[in-house]
Amino acid sequence: MVIVGAGPTGLAAANMLGLLGISTLLIERNPDLCTFPRAISIDDEGLRVCQALGLGDILLPSMRLGTEAHYISGPHYLARVAPLACRNGFPLISTFHQPTFERALLQGLERFPHVHVRFQYELVNLTQAKDEVFLSLRQPDGGRQQIKCSYVLACDGGRSPIRHMLDLGMRPPSLLPFSRRQRSERSQSGAMQRWLVVDCAGDDDPSNAIIFFCNPKRPAVTVPAPNGGRRWEFMLHPHEQPDDLLRLERIQELIMQSRRSQRHWSAGKPACVIRQAVYTFYATMASRLFRHRVFLLGDAAHLMPPFGGQGMNSGLRDVHNLCWKLSLVFQGNASPHLLASYQTERVPHVREMILFSSALGHIIMPTSRRAALARDLLLRGVVARIPPLVESLREMRVKPQPRYKRGLILPATSLKHRHLPGTYLPQPQVLTLQGRSLLFDDLLCSGFALLKLSGEANQAEQPLMHPLWSTLQPRYIVLLPPSSTLKTHWPEHITPVVDSDGSLRSLFGSSQDTYLLVRPDRYILGVFRANEEVAFARRLIRLLSP
Structure with missing residues (x-):
């Protein structure tokens, strides 16, 4: 087995295959793990996968468990998500530091003598035969190495070279029967957004809540991170240039403007910015999640806006869905046809998560004043007066629940x-x-x-x-x-x-x-x-x- 990409998804897959006793090679083209945080939110299902990897005791102490989510419009609260339920054994919303998370996953691989990691190895080409996959790798010294394996897991990120090698396109999901051309037009207009992402250290804000500033002039989000860290995210308007918002003084101005809208805000100290970057958020997924013996997982298979906090969590679900099926096939206890259920089971749930994240962004982060006013009237004037709806929002029941309707499932006769x-x-x-x-x-x-x-x-x-x-x-x-x-x-x-x-x-x-x-x-x-x-x-x- 070969895994390409040592991000959270690839590292999780290597640990899972290690537990299952499958000989695995994990390759990463970079010289080491990523040193800056990208993902920051993990849900109860993601934590349950960490538990399944046998690393819960190592990973959980480094996380900020049990955060809330507050949605604010001016001085008013629109909604509070503060789940009390713990159906999966863990809090529904938590935050983490991705470099710490990845380092722990990498160290977890030391448990398995049959799992090997190679940094600065880059996949150049792959070809598939009936029963094998042949890979050409570029080694650190520039030389080439030819290897073969039974299956390849492509965990090589949103720009996935493997996805391009397989000629698998990306398109925005829809519940409506749009044609491919219409979907392409929608992806150009509404499936991407530019956001300024700022990570800070030594934060003095006492709030333990993820706060969405639902201001049509400048939608923004702040996320508390472990060990006094905090992330800020600000939407860029179409006419704005990234270089202007990346200036430190402009970042401090944006943060101060947002903090003044918080009820507990005090003068405090300027944010200690350790990293800033402009990202483009997409809502799209691969046309297929596998081709013959090569499977796409994580960002290589799907990209979604961050509003639902489901990007990395969806990659962890991919890992947990696929790896045990590969083990059954390797043991001879199942036909390779079983692996097609990865596509059957994961596609509907990924689609739901992308649509959920996109819809959440459109509802809570509109840039139209009229849309924002209608949203405020609905949430504060209608929803807030209906206790079952308030409870549903508080417990985050609007999030699509995990359920497979087709695949490796046997309908009950009763x-x-x-x-x-x-x-x-x-x-x-x-x-x-x-x-x-x-x-x-x-x-x-x-x-x-x-x-x-x-x-x-x-x-x-x-x-x-x-x-x-x-x-x-x-x-x-x-x-x-x-x-x-x-x-x-x-x-x-x-x-x-x-x-x-x-x-x-x-x-x-x-x-x-x-x-x-x-x-x-x-x-x-x-x-x-x-x-x-x-x-x-x-x-x-x-x-x-x-």
Whole structure:
């Protein structure tokens, strides 16, 4: 396996493949990791992927966990996003320092003797055969090296040379049936924006909130970062030249103008600017996410505005979706046709995230005074008076929820459970046999899991007998109610846990003879009753090996 690009997505993929025991080469054309921050926001799903990489204990202490998001128009609050829910085991909004994040991911690769990293190696060309990919690499001394591998993961950024080699174009997603020409016209007019991005150190602002300044004269955002850091972002108007806004005195002026609109603002000290740059934000995705044996992940596959904070998080989701499928294929437990489900599953969710981020930007960051006034009237005059809508905004339920409707999913035969396949399994705290409280995913490791209810702590559980289970080797977990007392002796094939808050048990209703098969990326693959085991296993075998 070869991964091209040592950004967050490529490094995460290398760690995931390392955990799965797959021999991997990670190449990066630059001499080292990037030294300045680009991404800054990570959500609960992204943190759950970090946990799956086995690096949660290393990564989380360096992050600023549990931030809020405030939307301000002049002196008024339009909305506050302050989630209390913790469905995936982590806060919904957190911030991080990307160089620190990437360095920890790189150090994580030291766990795996079968994963190798080569800096200053640049991919020059690749060709694909039926069962292999041939790559031509430029070495640090300028010489060429020819290698071959089974698959290539292109994590080489928004300008992805590999995407160009594969002749895969980028286009803005749409829910409407626009023609390619119409989409091209839309991409030229409305799918890109220029923003000044400023990173500061030694910040004295006490706010722990991401603040959106919804001012049509100059839309802006400020994001608190770990260790006294803060990011500022300011929209450029079409007539403005980047060189003018990149001047330090102009940056200080913009920051001071924004800070004066904050209720807690005080004179403070000038911002300590450590980096400034002008970026163009796009809303676009590749026409296909793979071609034969080469897969696009992260920015190579999709680019989105930063308003939803979903750019890097979407790359982490790509990694978690694809790597375990590659492992199944390498082990001979699935046909290579299974890998097409990467496209089937990820494209709809990526499209939703791009449209969500774009719509959020249009709503909260219009440059038209009339549009801004209409927005203010709607949010302050209508939405603020409807408690369910206020709660929905506070808990960030407007964000598209993870759900796969097609792909490696088996529809339930029971109407009672038809909503479960394809959904993301919640992650509560559970109590183990040894009396330890831990996050549920820590029991699952990197494989499949079979979940079942148990009404009483001493109830006997019989193993499933179909040969498929010895192939997939799922962790068999019995969920006990909070009132249960764990007994000291359970069959070796069972891991009993007390579902402390009942969120896992609630998925079953009262069906104690029902099993949930959970994929390694924590999505529910299917649901079946004990008397449906054989039929379910046959359906799954057909899905894995068409």
